[in-house]
Every structure is written in structure tokens, then in C-alpha cells.
């Protein structure tokens with residue numbers, strides 16, 4: 387699990403400037419103390435009491451180098467000069483040495499981290515996305531980043547300088563009266579110690595709450611994703627009630643455990659602070675009445691002590707806000723510390739170092755794989771696909787067809803055995819350059835927000851327009867593009883025109899063809915389509931067959947009659963291989979499936 391160290395490392399790159407700006411802000415906070423001190427000294431001048439040694443020395447030195455005589459007037463001038471410097475002169479300098487850098491560091495770190503986060507998203511293994519829905523991930527990232535961005539200026543610009551000021555106050559009181567200073571320090575340390583101890587427990591509670599609340603958010607995101615199902619099953623009321631119960635539980639927890647904890651903490655802190663301040667006032671007043679302390683020192687001590695105790699409230703508030711945010715910040719680092727997947731592609735723009743060109747000979751050799759190592763879903767698969775051949779994978783749902791393709795794309799590593807392309811183990815190849823020679827058309831084609839042209843050239847942005855048109859002709863995309871007013875420049879996706887399932891499929895096929903892959907995979911490309919769309923796609927597929935190695939995963943056997951080889955998988959094993967006619971003559975699974983689809987009857 388990540389820790390405070392990880393939170394600090396978020397700003398590590400800006401260490402030097404961070405130290406500089408924190409020190410500068412701390413100095414400015416300490417300079418504030420000059421005012422009550424100088425006012426105390428002015429009171430001493432006015433009431434004819436002696437000045438402190440350093441002020442006396444400073445006045446004498448100024449008298450020596452200027453025409454002014456050492457006296458009451460010069461002392462007042464020197465003290466007013468000091469006040470002028472630490473208030474008026476410092477005002478235009480402070481924001482540029484403090485606030486400017488605190489926010490600049492925070493915003494720079496935000497920019498850097500968001501880039502690193504996307505890199506992490508791009509390199510995490512697919513299994514992570516199987517287990518975490520987008521809402522959960524997006525919520526964790528957004529909260530983590532926001533809390534880091536707001537926390538730094540508060541921590542560096544307020545909390546630390548305020549602590550420095552409290553230290554400065556201690557030194558001033560020490561200089562005036564030793565025992566008051568010691569009493570002050572002890573009360574301060576006790577207040578901070580008990581405060582931090584309680585905060586630690588509250589941070590733990592916040593962590594539990596954060597995890598619970600992440601699940602609530604994730605449900606909202608699930609509802610958005612699955613809204614059609616929710617509406618179709620008319621479960622709106624159930625979803626609302628379920629969420630109401632969760633939110634009520636969250637409310638009870640956050641109010642009666644966490645919020646009450648903070649209010650308890652503030653209650654006793656405030657009481658102790660005011661009691662301490664009253665004690666300081668009482669003791670310094672007694673000392674002044676007894677003549678052990680000057681009026682100026684009485685005023686200075688009381689003023690700076692009240693400044694110090696007054697700082698305790700913002701310090702504890704800042705600590706409280708920080709602890710409320712702490713767990714979500716740590717959770718962002720937990721996310722960032724997740725190991726990248728072995729399937730991670732390259733993040734560099736220029737990856738032409740390895741440019742492969744395969745004939746398309748693919749061999750699965752003694753391949754065994756399981757998502758859970760103890761439960762193999764593919765068992766000892768041996769299959770040779772010759773260049774330009776078309777192979778169809780069929781079999782019952784869950785027999786392992788998609789998994790075989792996932793392994794070909796190197797999303798997962800085989801448990802045993804290997805996959806060879808043109809005789810080379812794919813694990814020895816650069817994963818991004820290798821994948822660029824493959825293309826896949828999924829059952830659900832992803833459409834990005836942008837023009838149709840952007841979507842078509844997604845895998846190969848530099849491709850010529852002629853090549854795009856050619857691919858669109860083969861995939862029969864031109865048929866519907868021509869009907870659109872803005873043609874290739876029609877905006878599709880989230881904020882654009884909605885494409886039908888069949889249109890998306892054809893777009894997916896053209897997108898795959900544009901990268902001119904050596905191996906092309908259709909993953910149940912037609913199974914969710916109406917008959918007409920299916921026919922259009924079958925025709926598109928037919929004109930591609932034989933131009934490259936093609937693997938078709940199909941439930942509808944009509945799509946794959948022309949395949950060179952049909953491979954029947956059952957429970958992760960290859961049970962039949964052959965052409966359509968060969969397999970029909972065997973009285974096996976394929977024949978049964980075929981008969982079922984043709985007649986709708988089960989073979990006895």
C-alpha cells in the first residue's frame with residue numbers, strides 16, 4: 387500500500403523550487419511577528435521603559451551613520467521603519483515568492499501526473515479492466531488528482547509556514563520570559579500530539595469510507611453503461627432504492643463516525659487553546675503587576691501567544707482537510723504502483739525500430755492457458771495456419787475461441803507452449819510492432835468521437851486517401867458514407883451521428899484493412915447483425931479472403947463455409963479440423979451444429 391512518502395514523491399521533480407518557496411513563505415510568516423514586537427517596544431518608549439538590547443544597538447548604529455541624534459524620536463522612527471519594511475515593502479514581494487510557486491508547482495505536477503496516469507492506463511493488463519469498471523477507475527483518478535492539486539498549496543503555503551511562525555513565536559517568548567515559553571511549548575506539543583493521534587484514526591475511517599464510496603460511484607457508472615438493460619427490465623425503482631440505501635449508510639458513517647470525530651477534536655482543541663491563552667494572560671499580568679515584566683513585554687507576549695494559539699485553529703483545520711483527502715491520494719498512488727501488464731505496448735510515437743513483415747504463417751504449438759493458472763481454458767492446442775489461409779474457429783460458448791485470439795494478440799502469456807509467427811516465438815518480438823501487423827474486427831466496433839475519416843485511419847493516420855477509399859469499397863463502407871451529407875467528414879461517436887451496428891461493423895473492417903495487416907481476425911463480426919447487414923459483411927469478408935491470413939470466430943456457420951480449415955473447439959481442446967465438407971461427413975460436433983442451424987432441430 388502507498389504511503390505519505392508516495393504523496394511527497396508526487397512533487398519530487400520540483401524539490402528545489404518547493405524548498406525555496408516554502409522557506410520564503412515561512413520567513414514571511416515569521417516577519418509578521420516583528421509587528422507585535424515593535425508595538426511592544428513602542429509602548430516601552432512611550433511609557434519611558436527600557437528598550438530591548440537589539441533595538442537599542444540598532445538605534446545607536448543608525449544614530450552613528452545618520453545626522454539624527456539617539457533619543458526617543460529616533461527609537462520610534464527605527465521601530466516604525468521596521469514595521470514599514472515587514473508590512474508595506476514585503477507586500478508586493480510575498481505573492482510572487484510564495485503563492486505563485488505553490489500553485490505553479492501544483493499545476494505542473496498535475497500536468498505531469500495526468501500524462502503518467504494515461505501511460506499507466508495504456509499499459510495496465512487487460513485483466514485489470516475486466517475487474518474494474520471505468521467509473522471506478524475514473525473516479526479514483528479524478529479524486530486523487532484533485533486532492534493532490536489543492537493540497538500542495540495549502541500544505542506548502544500555509545501549514546508549514548504557520549508551523550514555522552509558531553516556532554518563531556516560541557523564540558520571541560523565550561527571549562522575553564523563559565517559563566512562559568516552556569509552558570507555551572508544552573501546551574502546544576500536547577495539543578498537536580493528541581490532535582494528530584485522533585487524526586490518524588480519522589484517516590483510517592476515511593480510508594474505509596473512501597472504498598465504500600468508490601463502490602457507490604462505480605454502481606452509478608454501471609447503471610449509465612447498462613442503462614438499456616435497466617430500462618428494459620424496468621428496474622429503475624430497484625436501482626434507486628438500492629442506491630438510496632447505500633447513500634444512507636454512507637451518510638450515517640460519514641456524519642456519525644467521521645464528521646463527529648472531527649467536531650470532537652475541534653471542541654477539545656478550542657477549549658484547551660483558550661484555557662492556555664487565559665493562563666498566559668494571567669501569569670504575564672501577575673509578572674507585570676509585580677514589576678518583573680515591562681508593559682511592552684506584557685503586550686508583546688500576550689499578542690504573540692494569542693497569534694500562536696490562533697494559528698492552532700487553521701493548522702488543525704488544514705490537517706483535518708489533509709486527512710480527509712489523504713486516503714484518496716494514497717489510492718491514486720496504489721493505482722500508479724500497479725505493475726504494468728506483460729501485454730503493454732510501446733508508448734513511444736516513433737516505433738519504427740522494429741518493422742516486421744510477415745507472410746502470415748501462424749503456429750500454435752502445445753499451447754495451454756488459463757486465466758486462473760489452475761483452471762486451463764485452452765489445453766494443448768496445436769494448429770498450423772499457412773500464409774493467406776482462412777481459418778474458422780467454431781465451438782460452444784466458453785470453448786476458448788476468443789481466448790485463443792487474445793493470446794495471439796499477446797494480451798496474455800501462455801501458461802505452456804508457444805505461438806509462432808513465420809517461425810518466430812511472438813514473445814521475442816517487439817509487442818507494438820508485432821501488433822501493428824495484426825488487425826481485429828470485434829463484434830462491438832469501438833467508435834471514437836471524431837469524423838468517419840479519423841475513425842477509419844485510427845491505426846494508420848498517415849495513409850493516403852486512395853487507400854482509405856479502396857478499403858471502404860471492399861468493406862462496403864462507401865455505400866453509407868455516400869449518403870451522408872458531409873461524407874468522410876461526418877462527425878460520429880459521442881457527439882455525432884449514430885452509426886448502426888452493421889455500419890459500425892463495416893467501418894471496423896475498413897479500419898482493419900487500412901493498416902494492411904498480415905493476419906486479420908474477425909471476432910464474431912456478424913453475429914449481432916440483421917440478415918441484410920450480415921450479407922453485406924459476408925460479401926466484404928469474401929473479397930478479403932485469400933489476400934492475407936484470416937481467422938474468423940463465428941457462431942453462424944453460414945459465414946465460414948468457404949474457410950480453408952474449420953477448427954472445432956470444445957472445452958479448450960481442438961476436437962475436429964477440416965473443411966466444411968470434410969467435417970460434415972464426420973459425425974461430430976460440427977455436423978450437429980450445422981444441422982441445428984440449418985433446420986433448427988437437434989440431431990439425436
Ligand SMILES: Nc1ncnc2c1ncn2[C@@H]1O[C@H](COP(=O)(O)OP(=O)(O)OP(=O)(O)O)[C@@H](O)[C@H]1O
Pocket residue numbers: 513516757758763781782783784785786787788789790
Ligand atoms: N477475462 C477473463 N477472466 C477469467 N476468465 C475468463 C476471461 N475471459 C474468458 N474467461 C473464461 O474462459 C473460458 C473461455 O472463454 P472465451 O471467451 O475464450 O470463450 P469463447 O469460445 O470465445 O466464448 P463465446 O463464444 O461465448 O465468446 C470461459 O470459461 C470464460 O468464462
